Amino acid sequence: MQSFTEENYLKIIYHLAESSSNVQTNAIAEQMQTKPASVTDMIKKLAEKGYVDYVKYQGVTLTEKGKNAAIDIVRKHRLWEVFLVDKLNFKWDEVHDVAEELEHIKSETLIERLDEFLGFPKSDPHGDPIPDKNGRFAKTHFTKLIDLKVGDGGTITGVSQHSSAFLKLLEKLGLTLGKQIKINDVTDFDGSVEILVADKQINISREVAKHILISSNGKN
Amino acid sequence: MQSFTEENYLKIIYHLAESSSNVQTNAIAEQMQTKPASVTDMIKKLAEKGYVDYVKYQGVTLTEKGKNAAIDIVRKHRLWEVFLVDKLNFKWDEVHDVAEELEHIKSETLIERLDEFLGFPKSDPHGDPIPDKNGRFAKTHFTKLIDLKVGDGGTITGVSQHSSAFLKLLEKLGLTLGKQIKINDVTDFDGSVEILVADKQINISREVAKHILISSNGKN
DNA sequence: ATTTTTTTTTAGATTTACCTAAAAATAAAA
DNA sequence: TTTTATTTTTAGGTAAATCTAAAAAAAAAT
Ligand SMILES: [Mn+2]
Ligand SMILES: [Mn+2]
Ligand SMILES: [Mn+2]
Ligand SMILES: [Mn+2]
Numbered sequence: 001m002q003s004f005t006e007e008n009y010l011k012i013i014y015h016l017a018e019s020s021s022n023v024q025t026n027a028i029a030e031q032m033q034t035k036p037a038s039v040t041d042m043i044k045k046l047a048e049k050g051y052v053d054y055v056k057y058q059g060v061t062l063t064e065k066g067k068n069a070a071i072d073i074v075r076k077h078r079l080w081e082v083f084l085v086d087k088l089n090f091k092w093d094e095v096h097d098v099a100e101e102l103e104h105i106k107s108e109t110l111i112e113r114l115d116e117f118l119g120f121p122k123s124d125p126h127g128d129p130i131p132d133k134n135g136r137f138a139k140t141h142f143t144k145l146i147d148l149k150v151g152d153g154g155t156i157t158g159v160s161q162h163s164s165a166f167l168k169l170l171e172k173l174g175l176t177l178g179k180q181i182k183i184n185d186v187t188d189f190d191g192s193v194e195i196l197v198a199d200k201q202i203n204i205s206r207e208v209a210k211h212i213l214i215s216s217n218g219k220n
Numbered sequence: 221m222q223s224f225t226e227e228n229y230l231k232i233i234y235h236l237a238e239s240s241s242n243v244q245t246n247a248i249a250e251q252m253q254t255k256p257a258s259v260t261d262m263i264k265k266l267a268e269k270g271y272v273d274y275v276k277y278q279g280v281t282l283t284e285k286g287k288n289a290a291i292d293i294v295r296k297h298r299l300w301e302v303f304l305v306d307k308l309n310f311k312w313d314e315v316h317d318v319a320e321e322l323e324h325i326k327s328e329t330l331i332e333r334l335d336e337f338l339g340f341p342k343s344d345p346h347g348d349p350i351p352d353k354n355g356r357f358a359k360t361h362f363t364k365l366i367d368l369k370v371g372d373g374g375t376i377t378g379v380s381q382h383s384s385a386f387l388k389l390l391e392k393l394g395l396t397l398g399k400q401i402k403i404n405d406v407t408d409f410d411g412s413v414e415i416l417v418a419d420k421q422i423n424i425s426r427e428v429a430k431h432i433l434i435s436s437n438g439k440n
Numbered sequence: 441a442t443t444t445t446t447t448t449t450t451a452g453a454t455t456t457a458c459c460t461a462a463a464a465a466t467a468a469a470a
Numbered sequence: 471t472t473t474t475a476t477t478t479t480t481a482g483g484t485a486a487a488t489c490t491a492a493a494a495a496a497a498a499a500t
Contacts, residue, residue, distance in 0.1 A: 024447080024448090025447070025448055025449085026446085026447060026448080036447075036448065036449085037448085037449075037450080039448090040448065040449055040450085056448080056449075057447080057448060057449080059448095
């Protein structure tokens with residue numbers, strides 16, 4: 001059984017590994033809001049316990065054991081987020097910090113019952129997939145809104161930024177999960193995107209467009 | 221804000237204070253499953269922070285601040301227990317350990333929403349009262365079953381022992397909350413009690429009878 | 441191929457919550 | 471009122487997770 005802190009490290013390493021197979025000390029430090037020296041200490045411990053493979057100065061990769069442990073925490077995190085939104089009427093921008101604590105509650109039974117209570121949801125309030133009890137989940141490959149061409153359309157199915165500020169903005173713009181959108185134009189000058197959503201035309205910055213994930217239903 | 225450990229100490233001191241105004245170091249150590257020396261350390265810290273009044277060798281009493289903090293944790297513990305039983309179909313003997321962890325999740329909003337979601341319950345699965353958001357709750361004064369006389373009757377409204385073994389036994393005997401009982405006889409030899417419950421006559425030991433709380437509806 | 445910059449690791453401390461063993465205070469028994 | 475037993479505290483130490491400052495390695499720039 002892992003400590004709170006170990007679990008947080010594992011989860012962060014898992015997420016970082018999605019973009020770079022070898023996860024760097026500094027990257028972990030930044031995510032954990034701690035110092036690289038502390039990360040080195042913890043990395044050694046995780047390697048000791050068989051959660052990561054570690055070569056000095058070369059960063060870490062999760063072992064099978066480490067990956068399973070990480071996925072288990074991700075599963076808990078996302079299930080709790082669904083609970084907070086579906087049952088306790090939290091907004092999608094309010095759930096992260098609380099789920100960050102709830103994910104560490106240690107009870108197999110609890111999480112299986114919760115899963116059942118929620119109706120075995122497949123994705124969390126941000127569109128991220130929820131691993132099943134065996135750690136399996138569909139690898140979703142969405143397109144970033146920014147990568148669509150003029151005329152393309154699709155459904156908003158995820159976000160790649162979970163900050164409250166960003167999520168609140170999307171809420172205000174009506175860019176929530178499930179909404180249909182269509183690219184009307186891309187502004188030459190600043191690369192901002194004109195999109196059509198719910199029959200209204202709005203303009204969003206490149207920065208925003210980068211973090212909206214679309215399940216594309218092809219060109220039009 | 222208090223640490224996990226501080227919260228557990230406060231809660232235990234609060235419960236111990238129900239039977240003896242001055243709570244002893246050894247008593248705390250026993251409940252916390254730790255050593256008296258460790259308790260002395262923690263007591264000093266809690267006194268430092270203003271949660272307890274402490275006189276060397278004389279044990280501790282909770283300050284107003286300490287009492288409020290303790291009641292807040294009790295509230296969370298009991299609300300989570302209700303959630304586990306009412307929503308996730310846990311048995312009353314399965315909830316304690318999980319609630320012991322859940323009670324430390326820090327979010328005012330979470331607990332208010334949970335309270336609402338559960339319909340503002342007044343008591344937990346063991347009959348213990350749930351403080352409202354201001355820390356107020358009805359002081360319940362039940363009679364121990366063991367103190368009833370032959371012919372007396374009443375409703376089971378609580379237990380003063382939360383061990384899984386005890387609760388499972390009650391479940392098996394059909395002695396669950398809300399059940400009507402009546403004292404038919406007290407055995408001279410061993411003090412065991414003959415009671416009538418759901419039209420069946422059963423015999424329970426003194427030890428069991430001591431921990432069942434009855435809201436007496438008077439003599440027969 | 442050097443120099444400079446960035447990344448990572450070590451060395452040495454600190455804090456929190458523990459522990460054991462021994463001393464001190466209090467309470468109970470003789 | 472001594473003596474004995476119990477309770478509580480001190481003294482000194484450990485393990486986990488952190489920190490700062492400085493050294494070492496690797497990567498990038500010149
Ligand atoms: Mn976390
Ligand atoms: Mn999420
Ligand atoms: Mn607890
Ligand atoms: Mn309870």
